[in-house]
Amino acid sequence: MEQKPAAASQPVDAGQFKIGMRTLAGAVNIITSMHAGHRHGMTATAVCSATAEPPTVLVCINKLAATHNAVAKSKVFCVNVLRAEDWHLSTAFSGAQGGDTRFKNGNWTRLATGAPVLIDALVSFDCRVVKTLTHGSHTVFLGQVEQMLIGQKGKPLLYSEGQYAKLASLTLGEPLPEGLDYWGF
Numbered sequence: 001m002e003q004k005p006a007a008a009s010q011p012v013d014a015g016q017f018k019i020g021m022r023t024l025a026g027a028v029n030i031i032t033s034m035h036a037g038h039r040h041g042m043t044a045t046a047v048c049s050a051t052a053e054p055p056t057v058l059v060c061i062n063k064l065a066a067t068h069n070a071v072a073k074s075k076v077f078c079v080n081v082l083r084a085e086d087w088h089l090s091t092a093f094s095g096a097q098g099g100d101t102r103f104k105n106g107n108w109t110r111l112a113t114g115a116p117v118l119i120d121a122l123v124s125f126d127c128r129v130v131k132t133l134t135h136g137s138h139t140v141f142l143g144q145v146e147q148m149l150i151g152q153k154g155k156p157l158l159y160s161e162g163q164y165a166k167l168a169s170l171t172l173g174e175p176l177p178e179g180l181d182y183w184g185f
Protein backbone atom coordinates (compact mmCIF):
# COMPACT_ATOMS: atom_id res chain seq x y z
CA MET A 1 0.00 0.00 0.00
CA GLU A 2 1.31 3.46 -0.90
CA GLN A 3 2.05 5.60 2.14
CA LYS A 4 1.82 9.38 2.36
CA PRO A 5 5.12 11.20 3.00
CA ALA A 6 5.54 12.36 6.61
CA ALA A 7 5.93 16.01 5.61
CA ALA A 8 4.28 17.90 2.77
CA SER A 9 6.52 18.19 -0.26
CA GLN A 10 8.37 21.53 -0.21
CA PRO A 11 11.23 22.97 -2.21
CA VAL A 12 14.57 21.97 -0.69
CA ASP A 13 17.01 24.79 0.11
CA ALA A 14 20.79 24.49 0.48
CA GLY A 15 20.62 24.17 4.29
CA GLN A 16 18.12 21.30 4.19
CA PHE A 17 20.07 19.64 1.39
CA LYS A 18 23.27 19.73 3.50
CA ILE A 19 21.43 18.18 6.47
CA GLY A 20 20.28 15.33 4.23
CA MET A 21 23.70 14.87 2.66
CA ARG A 22 25.36 14.52 6.09
CA THR A 23 23.90 11.01 6.22
CA LEU A 24 25.45 10.02 2.89
CA ALA A 25 28.68 8.33 4.03
CA GLY A 26 31.54 8.90 1.63
CA ALA A 27 35.11 7.77 1.09
CA VAL A 28 37.59 10.59 1.68
CA ASN A 29 40.06 11.49 -1.07
CA ILE A 30 42.62 14.16 -1.83
CA ILE A 31 42.25 15.62 -5.31
CA THR A 32 45.51 17.14 -6.52
CA SER A 33 46.60 19.08 -9.57
CA MET A 34 49.70 20.75 -10.96
CA HIS A 35 49.42 24.13 -12.63
CA ALA A 36 52.13 26.59 -13.67
CA GLY A 37 54.70 24.73 -11.58
CA HIS A 38 52.59 24.81 -8.41
CA ARG A 39 51.02 21.90 -6.56
CA HIS A 40 47.39 22.16 -5.45
CA GLY A 41 45.31 19.76 -3.39
CA MET A 42 42.05 19.53 -1.48
CA THR A 43 39.96 17.02 0.43
CA ALA A 44 36.90 15.71 -1.42
CA THR A 45 34.17 13.13 -0.95
CA ALA A 46 32.33 14.03 -4.16
CA VAL A 47 34.27 11.46 -6.19
CA CYS A 48 33.00 8.36 -7.94
CA SER A 49 33.76 5.95 -10.74
CA ALA A 50 32.01 7.09 -13.92
CA THR A 51 32.77 4.47 -16.60
CA ALA A 52 35.08 1.45 -16.82
CA GLU A 53 35.32 1.72 -20.62
CA PRO A 54 37.13 4.01 -20.87
CA PRO A 55 38.37 4.12 -17.26
CA THR A 56 36.94 7.42 -16.04
CA VAL A 57 36.33 9.05 -12.67
CA LEU A 58 34.13 12.00 -11.77
CA VAL A 59 34.92 14.72 -9.23
CA CYS A 60 32.83 17.71 -8.10
CA ILE A 61 34.85 20.77 -7.07
CA ASN A 62 33.58 24.06 -5.65
CA LYS A 63 34.40 26.94 -7.99
CA LEU A 64 35.84 28.89 -5.01
CA ALA A 65 38.43 26.20 -4.18
CA ALA A 66 41.99 27.00 -5.26
CA THR A 67 42.29 23.53 -6.79
CA HIS A 68 39.32 24.30 -9.08
CA ASN A 69 41.28 26.86 -11.06
CA ALA A 70 44.29 24.55 -11.24
CA VAL A 71 42.23 21.62 -12.63
CA ALA A 72 40.29 23.87 -15.02
CA LYS A 73 43.49 25.37 -16.44
CA SER A 74 45.86 22.38 -16.44
CA LYS A 75 43.18 19.79 -17.34
CA VAL A 76 44.85 17.24 -15.06
CA PHE A 77 44.05 15.88 -11.62
CA CYS A 78 44.81 12.89 -9.43
CA VAL A 79 42.37 11.23 -7.02
CA ASN A 80 44.18 9.82 -3.98
CA VAL A 81 42.01 7.51 -1.87
CA LEU A 82 42.88 7.92 1.82
CA ARG A 83 43.48 5.23 4.42
CA ALA A 84 41.65 5.57 7.75
CA GLU A 85 44.87 6.26 9.66
CA ASP A 86 45.62 9.20 7.35
CA TRP A 87 42.61 11.26 8.52
CA HIS A 88 45.03 14.06 9.48
CA LEU A 89 45.84 14.49 5.75
CA SER A 90 42.14 15.15 5.15
CA THR A 91 42.25 17.83 7.84
CA ALA A 92 45.41 19.39 6.38
CA PHE A 93 43.97 19.50 2.87
CA SER A 94 40.74 21.18 3.95
CA GLY A 95 42.21 23.51 6.54
CA ALA A 96 43.53 27.01 6.89
CA GLN A 97 46.92 26.34 5.29
CA GLY A 98 46.79 26.46 1.51
CA GLY A 99 48.91 25.89 -1.56
CA ASP A 100 52.13 23.94 -1.41
CA THR A 101 52.29 24.00 2.42
CA ARG A 102 49.67 21.25 2.49
CA PHE A 103 52.13 18.86 0.80
CA LYS A 104 54.43 18.94 3.84
CA ASN A 105 52.01 16.27 5.07
CA GLY A 106 52.41 12.79 3.50
CA ASN A 107 54.82 11.32 0.92
CA TRP A 108 54.30 12.42 -2.67
CA THR A 109 55.44 11.45 -6.16
CA ARG A 110 54.20 11.96 -9.75
CA LEU A 111 52.95 9.78 -12.60
CA ALA A 112 51.96 10.55 -16.21
CA THR A 113 50.11 13.86 -15.80
CA GLY A 114 52.43 15.46 -13.22
CA ALA A 115 49.66 15.89 -10.64
CA PRO A 116 50.87 14.97 -7.11
CA VAL A 117 50.39 11.29 -6.23
CA LEU A 118 50.17 10.25 -2.57
CA ILE A 119 52.41 7.22 -1.99
CA ASP A 120 50.49 6.46 1.25
CA ALA A 121 47.10 6.26 -0.51
CA LEU A 122 45.11 3.05 -0.98
CA VAL A 123 45.07 3.83 -4.71
CA SER A 124 45.70 6.87 -6.89
CA PHE A 125 43.98 7.62 -10.21
CA ASP A 126 46.03 9.95 -12.39
CA CYS A 127 43.60 11.61 -14.79
CA ARG A 128 43.30 13.95 -17.74
CA VAL A 129 40.08 15.99 -17.96
CA VAL A 130 37.89 14.90 -20.89
CA LYS A 131 34.63 16.71 -20.03
CA THR A 132 33.43 19.43 -17.66
CA LEU A 133 29.99 20.51 -16.56
CA THR A 134 29.52 23.65 -14.48
CA HIS A 135 26.36 23.67 -12.40
CA GLY A 136 25.68 26.20 -9.67
CA SER A 137 28.48 26.35 -7.10
CA HIS A 138 30.49 23.41 -8.49
CA THR A 139 32.13 22.04 -11.61
CA VAL A 140 31.91 18.35 -12.42
CA PHE A 141 35.15 17.16 -14.01
CA LEU A 142 35.29 13.82 -15.83
CA GLY A 143 38.85 12.53 -15.88
CA GLN A 144 40.12 9.67 -18.01
CA VAL A 145 42.56 7.58 -15.99
CA GLU A 146 45.99 7.59 -17.66
CA GLN A 147 47.86 5.82 -14.88
CA MET A 148 46.96 4.17 -11.61
CA LEU A 149 49.07 3.42 -8.55
CA ILE A 150 47.87 0.67 -6.25
CA GLY A 151 49.34 1.96 -3.01
CA GLN A 152 49.23 0.74 0.57
CA LYS A 153 47.00 -1.93 2.06
CA GLY A 154 44.45 -0.76 4.60
CA LYS A 155 40.90 0.36 5.28
CA PRO A 156 39.41 3.44 3.62
CA LEU A 157 38.76 6.66 5.52
CA LEU A 158 35.03 7.46 5.59
CA TYR A 159 33.14 10.66 6.44
CA SER A 160 29.61 10.57 7.81
CA GLU A 161 27.51 12.90 9.98
CA GLY A 162 30.38 15.40 10.08
CA GLN A 163 32.83 12.85 11.52
CA TYR A 164 35.59 10.60 10.27
CA ALA A 165 34.80 6.90 10.48
CA LYS A 166 36.34 3.56 9.61
CA LEU A 167 34.76 0.73 7.62
CA ALA A 168 33.46 -2.26 9.57
CA SER A 169 32.71 -5.35 7.47
CA LEU A 170 29.36 -7.09 7.85
CA THR A 171 29.38 -10.88 7.77
CA LEU A 172 25.62 -11.18 7.30
CA GLY A 173 24.34 -13.08 4.29
CA GLU A 174 26.15 -14.88 1.52
CA PRO A 175 29.11 -13.23 -0.21
CA LEU A 176 28.65 -12.35 -3.88
CA PRO A 177 29.47 -15.22 -6.26
CA GLU A 178 33.08 -15.27 -7.45
CA GLY A 179 33.66 -12.70 -10.21
CA LEU A 180 30.39 -10.82 -9.66
CA ASP A 181 30.83 -7.31 -8.39
CA TYR A 182 29.61 -3.81 -9.09
CA TRP A 183 30.72 -4.11 -12.72
CA GLY A 184 29.16 -7.55 -13.13
CA PHE A 185 26.11 -6.56 -15.16
Ligand SMILES: Cc1cc2nc3c(=O)[nH]c(=O)nc-3n(C[C@H](O)[C@H](O)[C@H](O)COP(=O)(O)O)c2cc1C
Nearest residue numbers: 042043044045046060061062065066067094095159
Ligand atom coordinates in the same frame (compact mmCIF):
# COMPACT_ATOMS: atom_id res chain seq x y z
C1 LIG B 1 35.44 15.41 4.45
C2 LIG B 1 35.43 16.57 3.49
C3 LIG B 1 34.94 16.40 2.22
C4 LIG B 1 34.94 17.46 1.28
N1 LIG B 1 34.47 17.24 0.02
C5 LIG B 1 34.52 18.23 -0.89
C6 LIG B 1 34.12 17.98 -2.24
O1 LIG B 1 33.75 16.87 -2.62
N2 LIG B 1 34.18 19.03 -3.13
C7 LIG B 1 34.59 20.28 -2.76
O2 LIG B 1 34.61 21.20 -3.60
N3 LIG B 1 34.99 20.54 -1.47
C8 LIG B 1 34.98 19.54 -0.56
N4 LIG B 1 35.41 19.77 0.73
C9 LIG B 1 35.88 21.12 1.10
C10 LIG B 1 37.32 21.38 0.66
O3 LIG B 1 38.22 20.35 1.03
C11 LIG B 1 37.83 22.69 1.30
O4 LIG B 1 36.94 23.74 1.00
C12 LIG B 1 39.23 23.04 0.87
O5 LIG B 1 39.79 23.91 1.85
C13 LIG B 1 39.26 23.72 -0.50
O6 LIG B 1 40.60 24.03 -0.85
P1 LIG B 1 41.18 25.55 -0.80
O7 LIG B 1 41.22 25.91 0.67
O8 LIG B 1 42.56 25.40 -1.38
O9 LIG B 1 40.29 26.43 -1.60
C14 LIG B 1 35.43 18.74 1.67
C15 LIG B 1 35.94 18.91 2.97
C16 LIG B 1 35.95 17.84 3.87
C17 LIG B 1 36.51 18.04 5.26
